[in-house]
Each structure stands twice: as structure tokens, then as C-alpha cells.
Amino acid sequence: MRRQVKSLGFSYDWDRQVDTTDIRYYKWTQWIFLKLFNSWFDEDLQKARPIEDLPIPEGLLETQREQYIHDRRLAYEAFAPVNWCPELGTVLANEEVVGGVSERGGHPVIRKPMRQWMLRITQYADRLLKGLDSVDWPESIRKLQTDWIGRSVGASVDFQVDGHEDVVRIFTTRPDTLFGATYMVLAPEHPLVDAITTEVYRADVNRYRELAARKSDMDRTDLAKDKTGQFTGAYAVNPVNGVLIPIWISDYVLISYGTGAIMAVPAHDERDWEFAKKFELPIIPVVQPTVEAAHKTDLAAKLRAEAIKDVAGAVIAAVKRCEICFIGDGAAINSGSFNGLSTAEFKTKITDWLAERGLGKQAVCYKLRDWLFSRQRYWGEPFPIIHTADDKTVALSERDLPLGLPEVADYKPTGTGEPPLAKSTEWVNVTLPDGRKGKRETNTMPQWAGSCWYYLRYLDPHNESQAVAPEKENYWMPVDLYIGGAEHAVLHLMYSRFWHHLLYDLGYVSTPEPFRKLINQGMILGEDNQKMSKSRGNVINPDKVIADYGADSMRLYEMFMGPLEVAKPWSMQGVEGVHRFLNRLWRVVIDDNTGRLSDIVQPVPADEETQRLLHQTIRKVGEDIETFGFNTAISQMMIFVNHLSKLTTRPTNAVESLVLVLAPFAPHLCEELWRRLGHPDSLAYEPWPAFDPSRTRAKTVELAVQVLGKIKDRIVVAADADIAAIEAAALASEKVQAALAGKTVKKAIVVQGRLVNLVV
């Protein structure tokens, strides 16, 4: 890998190479983990603070106190469902589960809650969202992250369970449809399900919950078309009108979003509509569509096709008769004293109304989930955590880092779901300084952990006492340009930002955001326009290309292929093409027979055209490098080389300038030419050639003359000719006169340097 990168001639500083699996590196990954563990997020200040600063309510028992702190640490333990395969005795990643069975062996996989480490990235949701405004990233990536965070504003509302102490809290973005809530749905995993289920339904409910547990996330969504569910026997009281509504469980409600429970308004929510239709639950319309919204419905499109006159009226009537589900805005109906309010007004009014009565309040929800940060694998950074015999979780102190991985006989899973490290008993069992016995955490950190902050380590890779020295961090950060594949658009780039924000809050880094500018490079496809893969046999080996054509041709071709950001197919003939260009340049400078500087390269002044092309080339290449338009920079240099090759005397200064601007693209060849042009030192020490804007302009320009937009002739005028002169010259053309055929010119549009358009 390193050899290959070097062979391309990249100017990497190899002294700064880091290895995230090196204990000297992951010591600091563990250090950052301790920072997460020992911090909490102050929602008022919107920033992380040391856990010692956490205000703790008075009068808590010791265990309550610990729980209180635990619930606020940015790294915490929780039971989260994982893909557990009993047959293989191991936890599988999502992509290892296909259709509810393991990819290898086809054994059943269930979703089993297991103890996991989680990172409270959700606390940073707003910060991560806001930060996107300050970075120079492609719009598409910012959108992707915005959607991933998925902020939505609504209300949380409490529903009293009839005959119970318990209330079910729900989140809704449409509190204005409360009067249309005809039933409730809890996620099968919802903690209240057991308590509220009546005896008659208990067996059915349990059966349904088991069925749901067996489905993977994938299956749940795949089966979206066909809704399933089970009545619990319990009823809730609709807080706005006291109506009793049945409580169901169904896996179309996700435990991980909102509160894991919803109020169902089938008239105005498509999922609820489908469910209500299937289980024959009542539907009450509470929003009368605005005329505008009515026109946007599918039914409206259909009615228009049938040439119905009053489309909006028909749609409104259909909504009122519960014939269609309407999810847009409108005016409240069937909503008691709120009738007539617009959707927006109603939302505000009802939220206030609920808040006054202590039944609900405004709430914000995010799609973003806390980050499941542990893996049941051997390879990964060990957590600097000890679980004591008296059931406490203790973190190592920073001076006890690093905590290395033990040598083990094998890396295979244990079969019990315990991670492989659990087998290493002498590593696992420890005695704390105070004499207490404990066991080390045996989960390890995911691949993402080390890659979350490597850009910081590059700044100070050998520092043994700090992750990065502040003065170095301050000098280098932020990262000016991050070029990466779009596959990292959300995960890696979100996790990195999250860690960076934490380090910023704690004062270890000086910039709120790590990556100022971001570019997604496009994938290079095989010659068959398919993704390169061994199985397709379309893989291009750079070693081979470099051996056959040289590193400069390889580099130049990659840049000449097309825009950096788009996917494009490789072409061996294209490599051939740029290789020819480099050869031609060589022959422009070097006499092929003698191998020495060509006799026709002479220290003579360049003629006007050569001068102009040279200055245009210097300008274009400089500008294109700034905008990453390498393909057009190269094409301009090709134009100039083509021109030079036609000259019988080639001015040394033009040749030298060309070599200097091409050097970043084809460094090896250019260095060689530079030497042969008589310079003993590397061209790397030369300044970038300057261009004179006045020399980029020609004295005369050719303009197209159009009559009614069709080109009839081309005229040559002085570059600085004024509009009147250009118009006169255009009218003087015989071809133009012929095209005008005696008609009078109503208007002449003259665009200097471009064209003349005569309107008749």
C-alpha cells in the first residue's frame, strides 16, 4: 500500500503516518472514550461539561445518585437489541443477516437485547445540525446529514390508561388531529405492554411480541405493505374529549423513535389508515383540506383526468366520508371548540391548551439514535472500564492508559454471546487499588472509533503525553480540504464531528467543526462501466499501469478523465492518449536523436500568439487548480503543447513556464525536463509563473453575425471595437446583406467579443 502510494509520486509526509491499531495510537482513542464517559451534556449551555460539574438533586440515595449520573454520562451502558444467532452463538452485523437468517449457514437470527455501550450523540443533534451551516460541503451531503438527524417539532401528549395509574406518553407532529385519534399503538417492546394487557389477551399479546422479536429491522420494513398487530384489551382516555380508545401493539411503531407509542389518527395518517382498514377500527376526519391542499392529492389528479368540474369539492367530500386518507393542511372539523382553526393555528392552540392542563407540551424528536459503540469482537480497542464485584462500573484513570489487548489462543466467539475477550481470564479478572475485585469490560470498540479523530493525530503523531499538542492543533486546524467517498457521507463524517464537538467543548481543540471543505470524489469504474470487482474481472492494477506508462501518465489520466466528483469508467486507450501527450511534450523540448535539449529551443522572444497562449495557459491552469477542474487544465496544456510543437523555434521561457505549470500534474517528467533545460535545482523551489492579463487578449476577435438567431457570417474586428463599429462591420458583410434581402433591421444586438444578432 505504502509502496504503491509512493510509486504515484504523492508528496505525503510519511513521518506522520498513523496506525489506529497501534497501542500508542489507541491509547488516545481510549482517552477520548474516558472523556465521553466522564462528561455530561448541559442542555442549557448546549455543551459538554466534566461530570464533576453535574448538579445532582439533593436527597438521593447512593444507588439513585449513581443512576442519576449514569443516565447523563455521554458514554453509558444500555440494553440494545442485537442480531443474535443462537445456532452460531454469535452476534451478527446487519449485513450478515439476510431474510431473518444468518448469511452463513442460514440459521435463525433473533433480535435480542444485550448489554452494550452507547454514546449519547443524540444530545448533540442540534449542534450537529447547526454546524452544517458553517462548513463548505456539497449541498447533497449536508442534506443527507440533516435528514439523518431528522429533527421534527411537535408535541408530547399523555394518555391515561383506563383503570390504571399508568399514562402512555406519545409524540406527534400533528397535535391538531387529537380529536381524530381513535386508537393507540405501542411498540411491541414498550415497557407498559405487560402492565396494561388484560388476561384475556395476554397469550395473544405474548405471541405477537415474540413474533416481532424474531423479525430483523429489515424484515419489519419489507413487510410494510401488510400491517400486523394485536389488541391488548386496555383502553386509554383521549385527553381532549375523554373518549375511550383501544390500545394495540404493532411493529409498525418503533420503540426507538419518539416514545415508542403513538396516537393513531387513521383519517390523516396513511400508516394508521392502513392499520385501521385492516382491523376495522373507526376513522374520524378532523381536517377539512384547503382547496390548495385538496388539489395536491392523488384523488385530485385522478378526478382531473376524468374531467370532473369541482375537484377540490369532491376531494373534501371524500375526506369527510372517510373514503380517502388526507395528510395535508386544512381547517379543523369534528374538534369541539377548536373547529375552524387552520392546521398551524390549531397546533399552537392545542399545545398551549395541553400544557395548561399538564397533559402535554411542545417537544422535539430526532431520527438520530444514540450510537451503539460496542462490538463482540476481539479486534478493537478495549474499553478502559472495570465492572466491580459489587456491580459498579469504574473507569480507569487516564494515567493507567493504554489498556492493551491480551494475547489469546483464538479470536472465535465464545458461543454464549460473551465477547472473545471473556475467555482471557487473567486479563479479565483484576483487583482495584482499593482491594475490590472486578472484571474488565470484554466488549471492544467499533472500527469507527479510531478513524474518528485520526486527522488530529496527523498533526502530532508521536506525542506521548497528549493526543495532540494545543499549539500544533491551533496551527493546523481546521482541515482545509477533506476528499473522501460519498459512502462516508453520514456515519464517519457524523461520528467525527460528534467527537470533535466534544473535544471542542472540553477545550482540547480550537475549532467547532473539523472539516472546512469537503469534496466527494467519484468512483473509478471498470472499462465495462461497472464497479471494479475481482469477480467481474475488470479491476485495473495501478502497478501495471505505472509499469507500462509511468506514474505521470497514470496521474494525468486520472485527472483528465473528467470532473473529480463524478463516477467515470477507466479507459486504457485514454491512458494511451495522455501518455502520447507527455511524449509529445518531451519531443518539444528534447531532441529525440541526441537525447539532449533540442536545438530549436532558443532564448528568443515569443511571438504574439505564443505569448498569448502561454499567458492563457498559466491563467487557466492556476484557476482550474483552485476549482479542482484538473481535466480542463490539462486540456489547455495540451492546446499549448500542440502549438509549440508546430513552431520551428521554441522560446525557452515559454517552454520553462509550461514545465512549471505542468509539474504538479506530471512531476517526474517535469523535473527531468527542468534539469535538461539547465537548472541544477528542483523546480519545486521555483515560484508559480505569473501571467499578464493584457497578454491573454488577442488584438482582433472573430464574431458571429446572426440574422434572427441564425449564423450568416463571421467577421473579424478589433478586440476593443465599440458597438457602433461592430454593427457597421456586421452590416458590411455581403452574406449578411444577402440574408437580409432588403429587409430593414429593427434591432441589432451586439455582444462584444461574442456575436451580433440582427432582428428584422
Next chain:
RNA sequence: GCCGGAGUGGCGGAACUGGCAGACGCGCGGGAUUCAAAAUCCCGAGGGGCUUAAGCCCCGUGUGGGUUCGACUCCCACCCCCGGCACCA
């Protein structure tokens, strides 16, 4: 289904802020050089048609409309491809 990006010769692609579409490269055709070939150099070329010819005409940037003196570029509707998300209440 929703969101984002794109669609230009045989191919990769270029075109400033609405101003000569197809730069540059590949491939292709013709020629020069050569005993021959490779390499190299020169010329040609978007498609179609008219003309003995110089030349001329029509069509043309996914499709159909629109705005404009003028549209690859702006607006509306649609088609196709790529990427992402996918019961997020």
C-alpha cells in the same frame, strides 16, 4: 414511495453570468513516412439533404411545452439512469 444528482457525437468529456454547441482526448476515415509495420506527422469528420463544385439548406444537448432577439444554460410537465432513505408518528 420520498429526497438528492445527472442525461450533450461512436466513447470520456468542454461550453464564462442566457450569446458561435461538441474545446481537449480516445476511437474512426484519408494521406505522408517505411521494403513493410510500429512510432510519428498532416488532413477530415454531429446527423441528414441539395449541388459538377466553391458552397447552400434542414435537424440537433433525454421527451413535450413555455419565456427570450437568442436556451445545453431559466420556468412547467414527463421519461430514464445513478446514489441515498425507507412505517421516524
